[in-house]
Amino acid sequence: EDQVTQSPEALRLQEGESSSLNCSYTVSGLRGLFWYRQDPGKGPEFLFTLYSAGEEKEKERLKATLTKKESFLHITAPKPEDSATYLCAVQGGDPSGGGADGLTFGKGTHLIIQP
Amino acid sequence: DAMVIQNPRYQVTQFGKPVTLSCSQTLNHNVMYWYQQKSSQAPKLLFHYYDKDFNNEADTPDNFQSRRPNTSFCFLDIRSPGLGDAAMYLCATSRVRQGGTEAFFGQGTRLTVV
Numbered sequence: 001e002d003q004v005t006q007s008p009e010a011l012r013l014q015e016g017e018s019s020s021l022n023c024s025y026t027v028s029g030l031r032g033l034f035w036y037r038q039d040p041g042k043g044p045e046f047l048f049t050l051y052s053a054g055e056e057k058e059k060e061r062l063k064a065t066l067t068k069k070e071s072f073l074h075i076t077a078p079k080p081e082d083s084a085t086y087l088c089a090v091q092g093g094d095p096s097g098g099g100a101d102g103l104t105f106g107k108g109t110h111l112i113i114q115p
Numbered sequence: 116d117a118m119v120i121q122n123p124r125y126q127v128t129q130f131g132k133p134v135t136l137s138c139s140q141t142l143n144h145n146v147m148y149w150y151q152q153k154s155s156q157a158p159k160l161l162f163h164y165y166d167k168d169f170n171n172e173a174d175t176p177d178n179f180q181s182r183r184p185n186t187s188f189c190f191l192d193i194r195s196p197g198l199g200d201a202a203m204y205l206c207a208t209s210r211v212r213q214g215g216t217e218a219f220f221g222q223g224t225r226l227t228v229v
Contacts, residue, residue: 004157032215043121043205043220044158051215087157091215098213100146100170102160 138206
């Protein structure tokens with residue numbers, strides 16, 4: 001059974017104070033690891049897909065990295081508008097295979113950026 | 116813009132009264148998913164349709180059912196809602212391909228059971 005654990009559960013930062021969010025995962029095989037942003041009362045918004053260890057993706061102040069056991073979401077010089085819950089999810093199975101299997105999510109990290 | 120649309124955004128239903136939530140997509144994706152998310156919890160997959168094929172998760176209660184009349188629409192039916200079914204219900208879509216496939220979510224329907 002695929003499992004995802006995110007830490008910390010909550011993080012409060014000052015504007016401009018860089019930090020990292022952690023996602024540890026257990027899968028039999030990794031087809032993809034995904035990061036989403038979720039604002040209160042809304043659906044998750046897709047950010048990144050990572051497929052294999054060593055891969056990195058960047059978007060504005062966010063950078064996602066992947067190892068064989070965990071992923072990090074680095075936030076550089078965050079702004080108040082970066083405040084949200086960040087969800088990590090995995091899709092397990094044969095990395096070279098396809099299929100419609102759903103994602104297994106972690107509980108998320110609730111990030112607050114104070115001005 | 117291509118998107119996933121859920122209606123209504125907020126639904127209040129009575130204990131035991133059947134309720135239907137709807138989802139439509141303009142992405143032309145072949146998979147549609149329904150997730151349940153309770154407060155401060157991870158989204159939990161209920162079931163999905165791959166084209167016309169229905170796939171139920173093993174631990175999804177029989178009280179929850181789904182219909183997909185065509186590629187664009189999918190419905191979540193809760194036959195007899197209980198207080199424990201109050202949650203955010205999220206519809207998502209994806210296009211099956213080799214390797215990992217990201218899902219795109221709608222804005223969700225917040226269900227309240229009174």
